[in-house]
Amino acid sequence: MSVRAVNERGLRLEHVAIHLGGRTLLDIDRLIQPGEVLTVMGPSGSGKSSLFAYIAGFLDPAFNANGHIYLDGEPIDDKRPEKRSVGLLFQDALLYPHMSVGTNLLFALPGGLTGRTKRVKRALEMLSRVGLDGLFDRDPATLSGGQAARVALARTLLAEPKALLLDEPFSRLDAPLRKSMRQLVFGLVRERQIPALLVTHDREDAEAAGGPLVEIAPARS
Numbered sequence: 001m002s003v004r005a006v007n008e009r010g011l012r013l014e015h016v017a018i019h020l021g022g023r024t025l026l027d028i029d030r031l032i033q034p035g036e037v038l039t040v041m042g043p044s045g046s047g048k049s050s051l052f053a054y055i056a057g058f059l060d061p062a063f064n065a066n067g068h069i070y071l072d073g074e075p076i077d078d079k080r081p082e083k084r085s086v087g088l089l090f091q092d093a094l095l096y097p098h099m100s101v102g103t104n105l106l107f108a109l110p111g112g113l114t115g116r117t118k119r120v121k122r123a124l125e126m127l128s129r130v131g132l133d134g135l136f137d138r139d140p141a142t143l144s145g146g147q148a149a150r151v152a153l154a155r156t157l158l159a160e161p162k163a164l165l166l167d168e169p170f171s172r173l174d175a176p177l178r179k180s181m182r183q184l185v186f187g188l189v190r191e192r193q194i195p196a197l198l199v200t201h202d203r204e205d206a207e208a209a210g211g212p213l214v215e216i217a218p219a220r221s
């Protein structure tokens with residue numbers, strides 16, 4: 001493994017292969033460009049979540065993985081998960097239930113941004129960007145599913161990730177909400193020029209993402 005061309009931008013999966021027992025679940029060799037969404041689609045059990053976990057840095061030890069991951073030219077596979085600058089979004093919002101929406105957001109901000117006024121301003125701007133003006137002091141338990149999904153997105157982006165991993169982030173939303181959340185997520189990916197990887201089993205998600213598609217076959221035993 002070596003540092004790649006310093007001017008390479010994006011998330012590079014260099015021959016990333018995931019194995020379980022004697023089986024190879026998937027093998028991907030791709031550069032995801034800034035602002036692009038690579039969709040990895042496959043049925044349940046095909047290995048999508050294990051790919052996600054490998055990139056994020058918490059692959060279950062039952063799996064073996066090889067290949068390397070580079071973010072903006074720098075290898076990240078030997079970094080601890082919290083040092084990878086990779087933002088995660090799951091099908092569940094996973095907000096801290098004992099904190100207000102605002103505190104959930106403030107918690108995600110990078111430590112380098114100091115001063116309560118600046119931090120609150122940044123969080124309020126992001127809340128507004130995801131269409132949730134006025135909800136800063138709300139208890140997460142009182143949010144609708146769609147609102148909670150938007151808060152989770154705001155929280156992920158406030159951490160200023162250099163890449164985004166999206167694991168079925170729309171699957172719990174009903175059809176109209178799913179449509180607007182897709183527009184919001186993919187719009188922000190383009191606006192902020194973040195490389196993103198979407199794992200899904202939903203072809204409409206893949207079409208809405210508008211980027212390249214990798215289909216993985218069902219795992220065979």
Ligand SMILES: Nc1ncnc2c1ncn2[C@@H]1O[C@H](COP(=O)(O)OP(=O)(O)OP(=O)(O)O)[C@@H](O)[C@H]1O
Nearest residue numbers: 020042043044045046047048049050051060062219
């Ligand atoms: N800890 C584990 N030990 C052994 N096998 C596992 C473990 N976790 C998952 N598997 C198996 O590994 C394969 C890939 O799992 P993975 O969760 O990556 O698939 P997936 O495509 O994300 O599925 P889903 O869409 O249902 O989440 C499946 O066959 C699953 O049963």
